[in-house]
Amino acid sequence: xxxxxxxxxxxxxxxxxxxxxxxxxxxxxxxxxxxxxxxxxxxxxxxxxxxxxxxxxxxxxxxxxxxxxxxxxxxxxxxxxxxxxxxxxxxxxxxxxxxxxxxxxxxxxxxxxxxxxxxxxxxxxxxxxxxxxxxxxxxxxxxxxxxxxxxxxxxxxxxxxxxxxxxxxxxxxxxxxxxxxxxxxxxxxxxxxxxxxxxxxxxxxxxxxxxxxxxxxxxxxxxxxxxxxxxxxxxxxxxxxxxxxxxxxxxxxxxxxxxxxxxxxxxxxxxxxxxxxxxxxxxxxxxxxxxxxxxxxxxxxxxxxxxxxxxxxxxx
Amino acid sequence: xxxxxxxxxxxxxxxxxxxxxxxxxxxxxxxxxxxxxxxxxxxxxxxxxxxxxxxxxxxxxxxxxxxxxxxxxxxxxxxxxxxxxxxxxxxxxxxxxxxxxxxxxxxxxxxxxxxxxxxxxxxxxxxxxxxxxxxxxxxxxxxxxxxxxxxxxxxxxxxxxxxxxxxxxxxxxxxxxxxxxxxxxxxxxxxxxxxxxxxxxxxxxxxxxxxxxxxxxxxxxxxxxxxxxxxxxxxxxxx
Ligand SMILES: [Fe+2]
Ligand SMILES: [Fe+2]
Numbered sequence: 001x002x003x004x005x006x007x008x009x010x011x012x013x014x015x016x017x018x019x020x021x022x023x024x025x026x027x028x029x030x031x032x033x034x035x036x037x038x039x040x041x042x043x044x045x046x047x048x049x050x051x052x053x054x055x056x057x058x059x060x061x062x063x064x065x066x067x068x069x070x071x072x073x074x075x076x077x078x079x080x081x082x083x084x085x086x087x088x089x090x091x092x093x094x095x096x097x098x099x100x101x102x103x104x105x106x107x108x109x110x111x112x113x114x115x116x117x118x119x120x121x122x123x124x125x126x127x128x129x130x131x132x133x134x135x136x137x138x139x140x141x142x143x144x145x146x147x148x149x150x151x152x153x154x155x156x157x158x159x160x161x162x163x164x165x166x167x168x169x170x171x172x173x174x175x176x177x178x179x180x181x182x183x184x185x186x187x188x189x190x191x192x193x194x195x196x197x198x199x200x201x202x203x204x205x206x207x208x209x210x211x212x213x214x215x216x217x218x219x220x221x222x223x224x225x226x227x228x229x230x231x232x233x234x235x236x237x238x239x240x241x242x243x244x245x246x247x248x249x250x251x252x253x254x255x256x257x258x259x260x261x262x263x264x265x266x267x268x269x270x271x272x273x274x275x276x277x278x279x280x281x282x283x284x285x286x287x288x289x290x291x292x293x294x295x296x297x298x299x300x301x302x303x304x305x306x307x308x309x310x311x312x313x314x315x316x
Numbered sequence: 317x318x319x320x321x322x323x324x325x326x327x328x329x330x331x332x333x334x335x336x337x338x339x340x341x342x343x344x345x346x347x348x349x350x351x352x353x354x355x356x357x358x359x360x361x362x363x364x365x366x367x368x369x370x371x372x373x374x375x376x377x378x379x380x381x382x383x384x385x386x387x388x389x390x391x392x393x394x395x396x397x398x399x400x401x402x403x404x405x406x407x408x409x410x411x412x413x414x415x416x417x418x419x420x421x422x423x424x425x426x427x428x429x430x431x432x433x434x435x436x437x438x439x440x441x442x443x444x445x446x447x448x449x450x451x452x453x454x455x456x457x458x459x460x461x462x463x464x465x466x467x468x469x470x471x472x473x474x475x476x477x478x479x480x481x482x483x484x485x486x487x488x489x490x491x492x493x494x495x496x497x498x499x500x501x502x503x504x505x506x507x508x509x510x511x512x513x514x515x516x517x518x519x520x521x522x523x524x525x526x527x528x529x530x531x532x533x534x535x536x537x538x539x540x541x542x543x544x545x546x547x548x549x550x551x552x553x554x555x
Contacts, residue, residue, distance in 0.1 A: 047346065054341040058542050059542060059545065061546045061547045061553075061555040062385075063360065063367075064555075065555050066360060067357060067360050070356055071357060073341070074357070077346055080346055084346070119546055119555075173555075176554055176555075179553075180553055289341070292342070293341070296342070297348075297405065302462070302465075302466070303458055303465070304462065307462045310461065
């Protein structure tokens, strides 16, 4: 058995060579804990995110859109499954993680604490929220932890499909009736800043997140800073908004020739912190819905377990 | 004649898809969110093909959306079984078993229809429904032979849906497949599942009917109000 120092050296040798850490490899406890927290938060976001979009399955305005939306929400459930499975390779079960979510001890993306008020919100989520998710997640396909990186490869493919579908749904609205176009603009007005906030607090200044980024970058979990990713998202999204013929609700948004990037107004980070702490429009509703589904299903899961145990007994 | 048949089968699939969609994000476990969404998607796909075809046969220029969104409940032709509220997971699985077993026998025979379109729809759907039937079977076994509570709930679920079984097999004018001919194979399949699950077919004396003639339960009006309101709020819009 190698000593602690040797094991740590072996771990960093893999990291420095841009290799992949696999479940059986030695890893520092803090690395493992950081990954569990991040993967769990990501998994929880997938399943809580089913609610705001699922909200429109019954009312989708055409059968084709209903099918697209059903398939999308089903994909998100599948993403949750892959991610909980990735977390399991680090020694935590899905049940444990769900318990932490239900007890408010783990978080999910604050974006899902905003309500989907109109059909256009479904398009806006696909375009902006899946778009922001891709920006965040494509670098994670090269994450140092193998199972997480591999889950992200598959997930990113589907997220980019969702992003295109969301864009196309909005394009149909902006080319439609005046009421449809107004619905699309209203959705962009409400979802723009919460989408920018998806990249987390800024890297510098009073509201900067304390130190997580640097450590995660050293470990090859994070490849870019929050602000770099936010900028990348803005640069990608502005030209798309022009194709849609929609106006981003930011009077200071303009191309900066010198920087080669768009200048933009940052989101209200105080609002982000409030929503993260539980004080958003839908925090209570989303969690109550999740807990109710879990509790209502308890007898079903118990029955499945009892049945499986009986079958095993018979086989033994 | 045949347009009414395609319409009835399409309405069955559409309304059940709508009901199953209600489970998404509230299923007992994540695997079931995926499975029920998947089944809903299959049914929705069947509904779209069948309604499109019904519209073509009718020749009045109605497409799938015109038929789904612009008819009132008295013009829907689905059986009552599919419009019942989802209830708990046991009610949903009772309905799934009853309906998927029926749809399986139906599509299996409809594949041989002289109508090429219906035969093609059935040929694709029969594979999907085979999975739906298997999914429901596994759950009825687990719930019937799981815990005392699940057994009690599964039995209650069967009680809820049983009065709506006979309607599936009623004669239908212009049907490519005689519904009455499906009863025996349906009975054989469902009977065997219930026996293995330790459940009895409910001895109900009740027979609810009327869906094929547009005489529905009170539940359908609410389902349609929710499904149709956005589409109807923007007449002529493209989505
Ligand atoms: Fe996702
Ligand atoms: Fe997505």
